[in-house]
Amino acid sequence: MFQKEYDVVVAGGGIAGVAAAIAAAEEGAKTAIVEKTVFFGGLATTGLVYAYLQLCNGKGTQVSFGLAERLLHASIKYGPDTLKKKDWGRTPWQPGDGTYSTEFSPASFALALDELLLNAGIDCWVDTLLCGAEKDGENRITALEAENKSGRGRLAAKAFVDATGDADLVRRAGGATVDGMNFTCIWAMHHDPAADPDNFPASFPLRYLAGKECTAHGVGGREVSDFILKSRTLLRNYYDTRYASGEASRRTLYPVVLPAMPQYRKISRIVGKNCLRDGQAMTRFEDSIGMAGDWRSTEKPPWEIPYSTMIPEEIRGVVAAGRTTASEGEAWEITRVIPCAAVTGEAAGVAAALAAKRNVSPDDLPYEDIAERLIRRGVKLHLSDVGLAGR
Numbered sequence: 397m398f399q400k401e402y403d404v405v406v407a408g409g410g411i412a413g414v415a416a417a418i419a420a421a422e423e424g425a426k427t428a429i430v431e432k433t434v435f436f437g438g439l440a441t442t443g444l445v446y447a448y449l450q451l452c453n454g455k456g457t458q459v460s461f462g463l464a465e466r467l468l469h470a471s472i473k474y475g476p477d478t479l480k481k482k483d484w485g486r487t488p489w490q491p492g493d494g495t496y497s498t499e500f501s502p503a504s505f506a507l508a509l510d511e512l513l514l515n516a517g518i519d520c521w522v523d524t525l526l527c528g529a530e531k532d533g534e535n536r537i538t539a540l541e542a543e544n545k546s547g548r549g550r551l552a553a554k555a556f557v558d559a560t561g562d563a564d565l566v567r568r569a570g571g572a573t574v575d576g577m578n579f580t581c582i583w584a585m586h587h588d589p590a591a592d593p594d595n596f597p598a599s600f601p602l603r604y605l606a607g608k609e610c611t612a613h614g615v616g617g618r619e620v621s622d623f624i625l626k627s628r629t630l631l632r633n634y635y636d637t638r639y640a641s642g643e644a645s646r647r648t649l650y651p652v653v654l655p656a657m658p659q660y661r662k663i664s665r666i667v668g669k670n671c672l673r674d675g676q677a678m679t680r681f682e683d684s685i686g687m688a689g690d691w692r693s694t695e696k697p698p699w700e701i702p703y704s705t706m707i708p709e710e711i712r713g714v715v716a717a718g719r720t721t722a723s724e725g726e727a728w729e730i731t732r733v734i735p736c737a738a739v740t741g742e743a744a745g746v747a748a749a750l751a752a753k754r755n756v757s758p759d760d761l762p763y764e765d766i767a768e769r770l771i772r773r774g775v776k777l778h779l780s781d782v783g784l785a786g787r
């Protein structure tokens with residue numbers, strides 16, 4: 397049994413968790429991050445999802461700032477990129493520079509994330525599985541249980557962030573969650589002579605194969621195992637078909653890197669104090685912690701993200717971040733992607749650090765205090781802050 401105490405513990409080291417940990421540490425909290433794989437970045441690195449979607453509304457207005465922007469820059473620090481603006485880093489993005497998004501190498505991004513976390517002084521626990529939550533009599537999480545090579549451990553903190561991608565911490569604490577539906581698919585990197593050499597990354601293009609079949613949720617051990625094996629079967633069938641047709645051989649077309657986590661889009665999210673819903677794009681929320689564009693079309697407007705969608709209905713002492721925040725329908729399509737994971741992650745880290753400092757639960761914090769710190773960090777909270785008229 398190993399025991400540690402922190403101000404803030406972040407469960408899950410995907411983009412949301414990394415943003416939360418960095419923000420909490422920068423706000424002065426003694427912070428730890430717990431990740432079950434050996435890489436930070438979650439789906440963006442371990443899952444080979446190599447596209448950092450846009451920080452703008454597609455019509456020339458930037459809407460996501462702060463860590464969402466810093467992490468986009470980190471994703472290409474060790475090269476390469478597909479930004480249209482090629483002098484990136486020297487002059488700020490301007491509306492005429494094209495969509496503010498890029499593709500990246502998952503390996504480069506993983507290296508840059510390590511660097512950011514270590515430079516921020518965060519206690520990084522990789523290869524460490526969250527496997528339980530302790531609560532006090534007021535339903536407030538006081539410690540998480542983790543398992544790694546040392547055996548079973550207990551990481552206590554004054555505030556927690558659930559950035560597990562599937563609300564694992566809240567669920568293990570007994571909180572209510574809602575499951576999403578997914579279809580079998582696989583993104584993998586392979587060598588392909590038919591690939592467009594101008595495409596990124598030229599040597600190892602990604603192969604995206606989507607299955608037609610709708611699968612169940614991703615919260616059961618059996619289901620996850622079946623999903624992973626089915627998705628890899630898709631890939632084998634693809635190679636078999638192309639080899640059989642004679643257009644490629646095993647010497648020219650072959651897999652190079654496979655995703656090391658299940659590529660579920662929507663596994664499970666918290667039941668929050670509030671829920672972001674269809675039709676709420678372009679809506680002003682008085683407790684907005686930042687904004688995210690709609691990646692599906694430049695004709696679709698951006699969204700403000702309310703803090704109340706990050707607070708579980710019943711479980712206290714914890715803020716949700718990333719694809720686990722409370723949203724449904726098309727709103728979940730927005731909150732689940734990389735830029736919005738960074739937006740909610742940063743807000744969760746700020747809130748957790750503040751809660752720890754005051755020794756209160758994140759749901760007890762006045763929104764104005766969180767907003768004041770986010771603004772100081774360069775985050776724009778409302779559509780009106782970037783010249784867009786919210787409803």
Ligand SMILES: Cc1cc2nc3c(=O)[nH]c(=O)nc-3n(C[C@H](O)[C@H](O)[C@H](O)COP(=O)(O)OP(=O)(O)OC[C@H]3O[C@@H](n4cnc5c(N)ncnc54)[C@H](O)[C@@H]3O)c2cc1C
Binds near residue numbers: 437446525559660734
């Ligand atoms: C096929 C596919 C294509 C996509 N395409 C894009 C795209 O083009 N652009 C885009 O922006 N987004 C895309 N997305 C969505 C996006 O990649 C993710 O939803 C986003 O990265 C989620 O970030 P997150 O931090 O919320 O969660 P995750 O990336 O899931 O991170 C959660 C982390 O928590 C860890 N964890 C979970 N449980 C535990 C536990 N019990 N103990 C310890 N650690 C734990 C996981 O290992 C993981 O590292 C795509 C998703 C999929 C599946």
